[in-house]
Amino acid sequence: MTDHNDNFEQDGDLLxxxxxxxxxxxxxxxxxxxxxxxxxxxxxxxxxxxxxxxxLWQKDHLTxxxxxxxxSLDSATLTPLLKRLESAELVRRQRTREDERQVEVSLTDRGxxxxxxxxxxxxxxxxxxxxxTSEMKALRDQLNALKQNLDRI
Amino acid sequence: MTDHNDNFEQDGDLLxxxxxxxxxxxxxxxxxxxxxxxxxxxxxxxxxxxxxxxxLWQKDHLTxxxxxxxxSLDSATLTPLLKRLESAELVRRQRTREDERQVEVSLTDRGxxxxxxxxxxxxxxxxxxxxxTSEMKALRDQLNALKQNLDRI
DNA sequence: GGCCATTAAATCGCGCACTATATAAGTTAC
DNA sequence: GTAACTTATATAGTGCGCGATTTAATGGCC
Numbered sequence: 001m002t003d004h005n006d007n008f009e010q011d012g013d014l015l016x017x018x019x020x021x022x023x024x025x026x027x028x029x030x031x032x033x034x035x036x037x038x039x040x041x042x043x044x045x046x047x048x049x050x051x052x053x054x055x056l057w058q059k060d061h062l063t064x065x066x067x068x069x070x071x072s073l074d075s076a077t078l079t080p081l082l083k084r085l086e087s088a089e090l091v092r093r094q095r096t097r098e099d100e101r102q103v104e105v106s107l108t109d110r111g112x113x114x115x116x117x118x119x120x121x122x123x124x125x126x127x128x129x130x131x132x133t134s135e136m137k138a139l140r141d142q143l144n145a146l147k148q149n150l151d152r153i
Numbered sequence: 154m155t156d157h158n159d160n161f162e163q164d165g166d167l168l169x170x171x172x173x174x175x176x177x178x179x180x181x182x183x184x185x186x187x188x189x190x191x192x193x194x195x196x197x198x199x200x201x202x203x204x205x206x207x208x209l210w211q212k213d214h215l216t217x218x219x220x221x222x223x224x225s226l227d228s229a230t231l232t233p234l235l236k237r238l239e240s241a242e243l244v245r246r247q248r249t250r251e252d253e254r255q256v257e258v259s260l261t262d263r264g265x266x267x268x269x270x271x272x273x274x275x276x277x278x279x280x281x282x283x284x285x286t287s288e289m290k291a292l293r294d295q296l297n298a299l300k301q302n303l304d305r306i
Numbered sequence: 307g308g309c310c311a312t313t314a315a316a317t318c319g320c321g322c323a324c325t326a327t328a329t330a331a332g333t334t335a336c
Numbered sequence: 337g338t339a340a341c342t343t344a345t346a347t348a349g350t351g352c353g354c355g356a357t358t359t360a361a362t363g364g365c366c
């Protein structure tokens with residue numbers, strides 16, 4: 001609480017920051033990350049690691065770049081992350097025989113099994129977000145549309 | 154481009170990731186960051202640094218924690234960031250006389266002047282986002298509502 | 307005064323996210 | 337077949353963002 005002497009300015013300029021979509025996006029994403037950090041603690045995963053696991057649960061045996069396309073992340077981010085997942089024995093990484101440049105990432109048994117522990121997560125997040133399912137869908141679609149606009153530049 | 158052999162799976166599971174609001178939020182925020190990185194390059198600022206500058210342009214002479222409240226960031230993030238702004242000679246940092254625990258952050262002339270260079274930025278972002286102003290406002294309000302829900306836990 | 311709890315910043319360590327660059331495997335052109 | 341180009345991953349360095357701890361100043365409370 002900043003107690004005094006900055007209330008009379010809140011109508012003019014202070015709102016300038018709060019009026020910005022970009023800041024709302026930034027700050028909301030941080031709040032969402034914090035929620036996930038709490039929920040993912042028991043799985044010993046970070047949110048980006050959880051995203052990679054979700055990708056692999058949907059389709060196993062993907063190359064690094066294929067995971068990268070799905071998440072809009074590149075090898076500089078993914079390689080160390082995947083190494084951490086590997087040392088947690090959730091995935092394996094091996095060069096493909098057909099093309100030795102590529103690295104195929106596959107789930108271990110532990111990695112596959114973790115999916116069951118993660119099943120309750122979406123419901124918990126939805127509860128915490130406090131929006132109706134339709135509101136969440138609408139928001140999601142608007143965000144995806146915005147992202148598409150931002151990416152076409 | 155992943156060319157073949159994973160198109161027939163896109164209806165079932167692949168959409169699970171894309172169906173999630175959280176991922177949309179995450180990915181859109183990354184895209185927005187990329188846009189800002191490009192636009193802020195000429196100002197030699199990162200997006201979080203730009204946020205701090207906006208806060209100070211709105212109200213100068215704030216303590217670290219007061220900036221932190223406005224941006225939902227703590228001293229572990231802000232102290233090094235502010236030191237970078239200081240060494241770029243955009244802000245000054247000095248302990249307040251009344252309470253030596255506090256550090257007051259103030260704009261230098263250079264820091265104030267930078268505001269003029271930043272004036273064109275919001276319009277450029279708005280153009281890139283490709284949404285109407287009313288759409289952006291609606292989206293912003295929904296995000297703020299979501300953030301508020303996420304924070305009350 | 308002296309002790310204790312509280313508060314404000316700073317520090318440490320880790321994990322992204324990204325730019326730029328490197329390495330190495332594959333492909334093309336000649 | 338080899339030089340030139342392209343592609344897939346990895347590495348190096350920077351800057352957040354945060355949990356956990358530390359340091360130092362302040363405010364009671366006796």
